[in-house]
Amino acid sequence: MQDLWVFGYGSLMWRPGFEFEERRPALLRGYHRGFCVFSHVHRGTPERPGLVFGLDSGGACRGVAFRVEAARAEATRRYLQEREQVTSVYVETTKAVELVDSKQRIEALCFVVDRKHPQYAGALAFERQVEMIAAGEGQSGKNPEYLESTVRHLEGAGIADAELNRLWCAVEERLRQSASSR
Template sequence: MTVDMNEFWVFGYGSLMWNPGFEFEERQAAHLFGFRRSLCVRSWVHRGTEEKPGLVLGLDRGGSCRGVAFRIAAQKREAVVDYLRERELVTHVYKERSLPATLGDGRRVTTLAYICDRAHHQFAGALSIEEAAGTVSTAMGKSGHNMDYVRNTLAHLREMGIRDHWLEDVGRTAESLYARASA
């Protein structure tokens, strides 16, 4: 089943799932193919600094990603795109793309999504659980502690019935490191 091509949808796979920051008409579970959720972007603004970068999620090539899609009212499209560009393209580590997704109710839609730029110097690539957890447990940026970002992501993934074993392992290991450092 397809939908009206004039509809405007935004795909969220990380913080957009719980904190979109814009008004929407509809929110649906969504599945995007060809890209996977990955903690592969060094955050210099929201969850870290240039001196002590944090890690945030990116859509990296390969696999698939379950997340959410938001349908935006036509009259809000331009404002939402402007907002997302300001939020997601701060350092241009993401590329804006139109990608097909399947909604939870079976509809196929085109979504606006932000994929990581593997050539960008903030692309962290594949990290071990220990490397990622060490970064997450200590980094902080203008949007708060990196631990809160991972906690919120994992909580929302659980609410949606989505398992991300690698990210869960990073979260557990980072929690342990954070607790030891705070004691």
Template structure:
């Protein structure tokens, strides 16, 4: 099999954790980056869930696409499934991405499963910030996750106005 692409929209962008031979900025149409997943392990608890990122329907999302050599397909897909599908809140899909500067490719993407009990829905920035504030899980404070994500996106030259609004409200 030939090389394949993986689309990252959150921590995969700055911490992919798998071998790849090329990284390109890309856009996924029809999905947006959103704090739409309840976290009760890494950024919250079942009694006080936090929120983590998912790709939710609507809009578009700028992220990074990683080209993976075909001979690493089984290894990389197994790694991604271990990382992304722990509670089955994400669905693995092959979706078309558009590269900056032109061109398209099919990429492995992990989108939010709207039927899963961890799906938090389409929240406005104020409600998302309210949920994030004070939530703490095994990986630390939920506020730190949001602020760090916005910082990483800015370093990559990627603007996400909704997430920046959440971060501004959390930072108050």
């Protein structure tokens, strides 16, 4: 039995929900972080879906890698399956990930989006993303909070993402407009 590495790129970065031995900045090549999943549970409902991140093919994604000691690896894997596979929109896989601070390559557990799943949103227009994120709310809270937390944690990790910052500004503006029109 060996230690388990887990790659986080969205809410796992700030709310992993499992014990880990170390947390390191990491880079996954061949996939990018995108609002490409209709959320029917955590940040929306089937009637009013929100949007959540998925690892979609193409590009590269900066995130974090968590090392879980071998004794907790199986329990951590089960926890993540329950958390990430509520509607089976993600595929559990192992990918080569680079630890940014050492250039070391490791194998990490990743959850990539299943493009054939009905909740796969693909590349939505910017305004549609703003609309859905501003209105989404599910079991884990409001969709705008999910976006804001991701933006803040990326900034805290020294990861610049101009497009996510632009999206967050547009969602904030939409929320302000909605509040002032009530």
